[in-house]
Amino acid sequence: QVQLVESGGGLVQAGGSLRLSCAASGRTFSSYAMGWFRQAPGKEREFVAGISWSGVSTYYTDYVEGRFTISRDNAKNTVYLQMNSLKPEDTAVYYCAARRYGSSWSQEGMDYWGKGTLVTVSS
Helix, strand or coil: CCCEEEECCEEEECCCCEEEEEEECCCCHHHCEEEEEEECCCCCCEEEEEECCCCCCEEECCCCCCCEEEEEECCCCEEEEEECCCCHHHCEEEEEEEECCCCCCCHHHCCEECCCEEEEEEC
16 A cells, blocks of 8 residues: 655746655555646646656656656655646646556556645746
8 A cells, every 4th residue: 555645736927846746655665656647627637747666767748848857766755746837737736646567657557646736827
């Protein structure tokens, strides 16, 4: 069992930056690939970024590539999402998720989810 708790959300102006954190419980954090997803008002939840268990491989959706950076610290059981050059369309609840096996970044492929943290980007 893995419990995930996101933090770091808030209100920021367009062009600004935020860093989200996701703290995981359990001693097997380093065995899990980790992902960030988001759900904007009135829209489906979507994949944003993912990182392999080792941190060597990272994955991004096209509309955040070059602006967002995912990283992890296995010693601290924490995964991060550095978000730069934020746009109003980045406004969403951001969720952290963990996957033990497989390679899919679909929502169905994730095993555990946090409750989310709200990011609001004003224009």
